[in-house]
Amino acid sequence: MAGLIVCHTGFAQEAAPAANTNSESNMMMYVLIATGAILLLGIMLLGNVMLKLAKLIVEKEKGKALLILLLFWGSTIFAQEPAASAANTNTLVFNWDMIAATAVLSMELLTILFMLFMINKMAASLSDKKEEATKPIFHLPKLFDNFNASVAIEKEADILLDHNYDGIRELDNNLPPWWKYGFYLTIVWSFAYMFYYHVYGAPLSEEEYKTEVMEAKAEIDAYMKKSANNVDESNIKLADASGIKEGLEVYTNNCATCHGNNGEGGVGPNMTDAYWIHGGDLASVFKTIKYGWPAKGMKSWQTDLSPVQMKNVASYILSFQGTNPANPKAAEGELYRPNEAIDSTATAKVDTVLVK
Numbered sequence: 300m301a302g303l304i305v306c307h308t309g310f311a312q313e314a315a316p317a318a319n320t321n322s323e324s325n326m327m328m329y330v331l332i333a334t335g336a337i338l339l340l341g342i343m344l345l346g347n348v349m350l351k352l353a354k355l356i357v358e359k360e361k362g363k364a365l366l367i368l369l370l371f372w373g374s375t376i377f378a379q380e381p382a383a384s385a386a387n388t389n390t391l392v393f394n395w396d397m398i399a400a401t402a403v404l405s406m407e408l409l410t411i412l413f414m415l416f417m418i419n420k421m422a423a424s425l426s427d428k429k430e431e432a433t434k435p436i437f438h439l440p441k442l443f444d445n446f447n448a449s450v451a452i453e454k455e456a457d458i459l460l461d462h463n464y465d466g467i468r469e470l471d472n473n474l475p476p477w478w479k480y481g482f483y484l485t486i487v488w489s490f491a492y493m494f495y496y497h498v499y500g501a502p503l504s505e506e507e508y509k510t511e512v513m514e515a516k517a518e519i520d521a522y523m524k525k526s527a528n529n530v531d532e533s534n535i536k537l538a539d540a541s542g543i544k545e546g547l548e549v550y551t552n553n554c555a556t557c558h559g560n561n562g563e564g565g566v567g568p569n570m571t572d573a574y575w576i577h578g579g580d581l582a583s584v585f586k587t588i589k590y591g592w593p594a595k596g597m598k599s600w601q602t603d604l605s606p607v608q609m610k611n612v613a614s615y616i617l618s619f620q621g622t623n624p625a626n627p628k629a630a631e632g633e634l635y636r637p638n639e640a641i642d643s644t645a646t647a648k649v650d651t652v653l654v655k
Contacts, residue, residue: 331400338407345414352421447475530606532586538614542607546615549608553600554616562619564628566596571619572630579620579635585613 450458455470462469495501502510538546551560557567568576576595577587588609591599600609 327397328400331397331404335400335404335407338404338411342407342410342414345411345418349414349418349421352418356421446477448473449475528606530610532582532589535582535585535610535613537581537617538611542611543614543618545608546611546613549604549612550615553603554612557596559624559628561622561624562616563624563626568631569628570616571622571624571627573620573634573636574630574632575635576632580637581613581617584616585609588613
């Protein structure tokens, strides 16, 4: 018994660091600790029964005293086995404490089964009818009958009703105990649920949903901030309002010299019409800025600008589509017709941001 008490002391101490984990892990640990405590109480009660039986056996047959001591010695060793596992839990961290807790509970269950076996053996030694005393404690068919409150076929005539439907007779069976107690349990659970959510003030499902959505958005924003520079032509998306305004600044400082302040063109091509030399979608514009076209006088900007800056200026360039600046350069390249609705709505979004 002492070994199991020490075991649970170590287990409870190990559970303390788990408070830093999420609430679900903490709840699971509390359930395991409570289960272990209940099993430990059962072991102590069974140990008390074994002590009383041992005293009776010693008084009845003193010659078997040595055998009883050996049996107790064996059960004591068996009961102390979990202590070693619990001692090791002091070195376990994080999710390993669940494994240690499960191991401890398993050893406790095995200890209880062993003690029940020993009690059965000891009771048999006190019985005058050895064969009947050594029969299994539980008789499963009878146990199932009691669990279902079923009536034996031989006694069905006692509960037969007068109802007769084409030869089909009705029996007045009671509801099975498992069904009734299960129903009672749901009633108790409903009161606990109502108190927890509507009196105690725990968040309801809708509130939990909103909270989880907000947490998910916060995680997405945090991820996007960390991975902001992981932008290339394969995953580029239109910049937000602040990004587009930054793109205006980048364009004015670096691009206006060749393409004009309003995208009307100069040394570089006109970016206000629907004709593009290297593609007019956002990814193509970004690619042109990033890698350049040295043979045509367009340098690569990937060493001067960050991926985010190139995304922002590419998003800003889309705002020139459909405008009519003064002295536009003649169209160059091929007519570009957006294949996806997002290309046309992107320009509208950029214009909206700039107007604001």
